[in-house]
Amino acid sequence: MNKQPIGFLDSGVGGLTVVKEALRQLPHEDIVFIGDQARLPYGPRPAQQVQAFTWQLTRFLLKQNIKMLVFACNTATADALEIIKPQLQIPVVGVILPGARAAIKATKNRRIGVIATEGTIKSAAYQQAIQRRDPQLQVLSLAVPKFVTLVESGQYNRPIARKIVAEMLQPFVGSGIDTLILGCTHYPLLRPLIQDFLGPEVQLIDSGAEAVSEVSVLLDYFEITNQNLAHHGQAHFYTTASPKMFDQIASDWLDLRDLKAQQVNVTQEE
Amino acid sequence: MNKQPIGFLDSGVGGLTVVKEALRQLPHEDIVFIGDQARLPYGPRPAQQVQAFTWQLTRFLLKQNIKMLVFACNTATADALEIIKPQLQIPVVGVILPGARAAIKATKNRRIGVIATEGTIKSAAYQQAIQRRDPQLQVLSLAVPKFVTLVESGQYNRPIARKIVAEMLQPFVGSGIDTLILGCTHYPLLRPLIQDFLGPEVQLIDSGAEAVSEVSVLLDYFEITNQNLAHHGQAHFYTTASPKMFDQIASDWLDLRDLKAQQVNVTQEE
Incomplete structure (x- = not known):
């Protein structure tokens, strides 16, 4: 048509x-x-x-x-x-509402993590999109600004990337989230490293x-x-x-x- | 709002x-x-x-x-x-486009079955919705008019229902479909019987x-x-x-x- x-x-x-x-x-x-x-x-x-x-x-x-x-x-x-x-x-x-909807559908323990740029985190757009639908859901948001430059500079598959991913995602260790929204379209390039660090029990949501x-x-x-x-x-x-x-x-x-x-x-x- | x-x-x-x-x-x-x-x-x-x-x-x-x-x-x-x-x-x-999209996403062997009323099957609406997106997908459509009366009369959990389901779905035996669209909103009531008859390898899509x-x-x-x-x-x-x-x-x-x-x-x- x-x-x-x-x-x-x-x-x-x-x-x-x-x-x-x-x-x-x-x-x-x-x-x-x-x-x-x-x-x-x-x-x-x-x-x-x-x-x-x-x-x-x-x-x-x-x-x-x-x-x-x-x-x-x-x-x-x-x-x-x-x-x-x-x-x-x-x-x-x-990309935000589709990601939020998918995370709500995916989480079982009702604890959702979000990683994004400072701008997106400051806007609280994911948190609002999720809790506007269900205020009982817990949302743990974290700005990981270094990830974008890591990808844009083409270093996303170099050893330095693994180190930075581990460093930046440290706050999620022991947080109990079972779902993590990749709240920046650059992050799927780091997906294998993120999944490795958080373990297979955390479901990654690609908002894109x-x-x-x-x-x-x-x-x-x-x-x-x-x-x-x-x-x-x-x-x-x-x-x-x-x-x-x-x-x-x-x-x-x-x-x-x-x-x-x-x-x-x-x-x-x- | x-x-x-x-x-x-x-x-x-x-x-x-x-x-x-x-x-x-x-x-x-x-x-x-x-x-x-x-x-x-x-x-x-x-x-x-x-x-x-x-x-x-x-x-x-x-x-x-x-x-x-x-x-x-x-x-x-x-x-x-x-x-x-x-x-x-x-x-x-x-309900038709959402069901068709879900079936396209679900099928691995590219053979999709559709069960529906005579009216829906005659309209070829599912087949069109699927093949308008990908003409390489095979669609096997079957009218199963008895299912609606089975449900509306409240007999969907009686022994007669199992017999009728087996009878009506016989044409799918050996057809090789891996996905079946329940193309009538009454059919989810018969879902356990349909799944039993077709086996666990066929994925059922609830259009509703x-x-x-x-x-x-x-x-x-x-x-x-x-x-x-x-x-x-x-x-x-x-x-x-x-x-x-x-x-x-x-x-x-x-x-x-x-x-x-x-x-x-x-x-x-x-």
């Missing part, structure tokens, strides 16, 4: 974990992704600045004629979704993957799926910084060999 | 399996249910008649000031959802339970959840026939002792 692409925005390359899931779950959909690598990380920035940057990325994607917009970034979701969503004519999906399930529900609900089944979804990638490292990390993550990101300046029309 | 109830409609009492799931997943939401027991089963009726009846039930629920409408009936979903949904101002959810997950996504998406967490959701039940058998079956299924259905005439204003 609707052949327009789905837009994904992120502060950097972390949102590609969401794109990877979208390519798997929605093989006939075209995708446009923009990562704001020139200005990452968003986590430590004031909310107003995150809102301004997210608007710029949104306007760029709207020019690509998208039919749906996904905030593939927890910080952007926490700070800007509620402001931007009501002003657009197309459906807008963030959950968001794609919501995208799938809404594509159906608004009847805007691409129904041309002969079509293999194409993905186009844009970055605000040099495409070189983007291409390298993105190729590693997505197993796409010919991935060629284009550099764009989203501030030029401001 | 939004304290209006969610409306559920069904041809009879089968939709109560969906209500039961809604009470579990959405404990703060009020619910209004109407079952058209006076005119069940819908399965063998022509599509136009199902549409007319479903409009009557819809109008009754709209008068109850509902904020969302759930077609807790596969036949009504197959025949009337696409006609009624675009004409309402509130979100409308059916999946629809409630979609309701949950849309309540969040449209920001119409009831955020008064001190409120325990109330359910009101209406039937177009005598409330006596309704109350008995409903009490058995829902474990609600004081359930008192009211009889209404939905045709009076036609």
Whole structure:
């Protein structure tokens, strides 16, 4: 029916974990992704600045004629979704509510951990999303800012990563959580290390993957799926910084060999 | 935020399996249910008649000031959802797409079975919903009309039920399906017998339970959840026939002792 692409925005390359899931779950959909690598990380920035940057990325994607917009970034979701969503004519999906819903469904002992950037943790968006549904649930939130730079610098599979993961997650030892929300789209890259450190009894929730399930529900609900089944979804990638490292990390993550990101300046029309 | 109830409609009492799931997943939401027991089963009726009846039930629920409408009936979903949904101002959810999505996610060997009423099978709604997403998936559909009367007559836990289940599901023996959609909201009552007959390697998909997950996504998406967490959701039940058998079956299924259905005439204003 609707052949327009789905837009994904992120502060950097972390949102590609969401794109990877979208390519798997929605093989006939075209995708446009923009990562704001020139200005990452968003986590430590004031909310107003995150809102301004997210608007710029949104306007760029709207020019690509998208039919749906996904905030593939927890910080952007926490700070800007509620402001931007009501002003657009197309459906807008963030990563926080899908992650919160999945955690509520998963926990058995009613103790949920959340790791995210400082910005997301300060916003208390996960805690609110969870406890607005059930105030009896315990939520243990922790900012782990170092994880983003670990991933963006391509060191997520080096020995230093294991050391930093152990250091940062120390507060969860003995906390009794049985579910941990990976509240930043960069963190799935560290998933094996996080799972190793916390042990197999803690269930990890990938908010990005959950968001794609919501995208799938809404594509159906608004009847805007691409129904041309002969079509293999194409993905186009844009970055605000040099495409070189983007291409390298993105190729590693997505197993796409010919991935060629284009550099764009989203501030030029401001 | 939004304290209006969610409306559920069904041809009879089968939709109560969906209500039961809604009470579990959405404990703060009020619910209004109407079952058209006076005119069940819908399965063998022509599509136009199902549409007319479903409009009557819809109008009754709209008068109850509902904020969302759930077609807790596969036949009504197959025949009337696409006609009624675009004409309402509130979100409308059916049971077929959620069931189809869950089956696609669940199947490993890519062979999915569907059991439903004649009406639903004739509409080919499940097959379309599945193969519109992935034409490589095999779908084996079977009408099992006797199951509805088995449930509505309260015989679903009598020995005769086991015999009829074995008889009707015979065509699936040796079919190699690894996933079976219970494509009628009455069938979850027969779930233990169906699972016994097909064996543990076949995964059963309860379309109604999946629809409630979609309701949950849309309540969040449209920001119409009831955020008064001190409120325990109330359910009101209406039937177009005598409330006596309704109350008995409903009490058995829902474990609600004081359930008192009211009889209404939905045709009076036609």
